[in-house]
Amino acid sequence: MRTPAASAPRTRAARLLLPALALLLPVLVLFGMFGAAPAQAADGYRYWSFWQRGGDGGSWSYATQGPSSARPGDGDMIGFRFAVSEDSNDATRPRGMADFAAVCADTPTTEGTKRVAVVLDFGTAADAPDRRTPPAPRTECARVGEDATAGEALAAVAKPLRYNSAALLCAIAGYPESGCGDKVTTSGNAHATPNGDGGKASDDGASSGPSAGLIGGLATVVLLGAAAVWQARRRRV
Incomplete structure (x- = not known):
């Protein structure tokens, strides 16, 4: 059985990652909307x-x-x-x-x-x-x-x-x-x-929406930012 002391760091980590996931969600929505738009006649x-x-x-x-x-x-x-x-x-x-x-x-x-x-x-x-x-x-x-x-x-x-x-x-x-x-x-x-x-x-460079590379780059930036915040908070604990 987990003790309250053992589960506390994981609870804090979850609280820190939730904002990052909230930032990532719109990125994923954009990818779903534009990433594979069909060709137009x-x-x-x-x-x-x-x-x-x-x-x-x-x-x-x-x-x-x-x-x-x-x-x-x-x-x-x-x-x-x-x-x-x-x-x-x-x-x-x-x-x-x-x-x-x-x-x-x-x-x-x-x-x-x-x-x-x-x-x-x-x-x-x-x-x-x-x-x-x-x-x-x-x-x-x-x-x-x-x-x-x-x-x-x-x-x-x-x-x-x-x-x-x-x-x-x-x-x-x-x-x-x-x-x-x-x-x-x-x-x-x-x-x-x-x-x-x-x-x-x-x-001529026209595009139906953000590219998969752009979406992936934005997602990476969000996750790296969240990881940096988490590590900083851990060092202060």
Whole structure:
């Protein structure tokens, strides 16, 4: 049978650990709420995005004007990429690093015209409406009038084009055969962003809640603090 003297230290230890456990409880609740949150579905759109790049190379920039308004200069590059994207921040760049000199090497200049390098990237099977392999990417050199728009340069080398009633570019070189800016629901809570080679990079750091590592670290801090208090109290007894 335990004597009162023998059980007293354990009773004091229990009283000291109870506050620590009370601090730890909210941490465990947070872990239960956020630690394994399911992925959320995100809505994207399947469409042709429009890009611009200087003829001397560099990276693609998402065009701030539509093809019917933008007027590239002689020696400029324009690109079109078919993919599923949530918005302009999520749009996927055209693949390939061909520069203007390589694309238009066999197209001589003529007076009263300009040359525009056109990059066409039909995307991947994952982006295709029917999941079939799309046409291979290709480049073309458009020789058009000095005042021609990007849309006119595109029409010179990639017919047939298809537009909807709102003037949205729906198909280039007949691809895809149907649909225009169709809404697509994708799984996962990561917001994909384009990377330099035309693929999609990892998520932008968005998270559904505290990570397991953070939760574990908080729990450890609480328990170590409680142990230190207990040891200090024991030395004073």
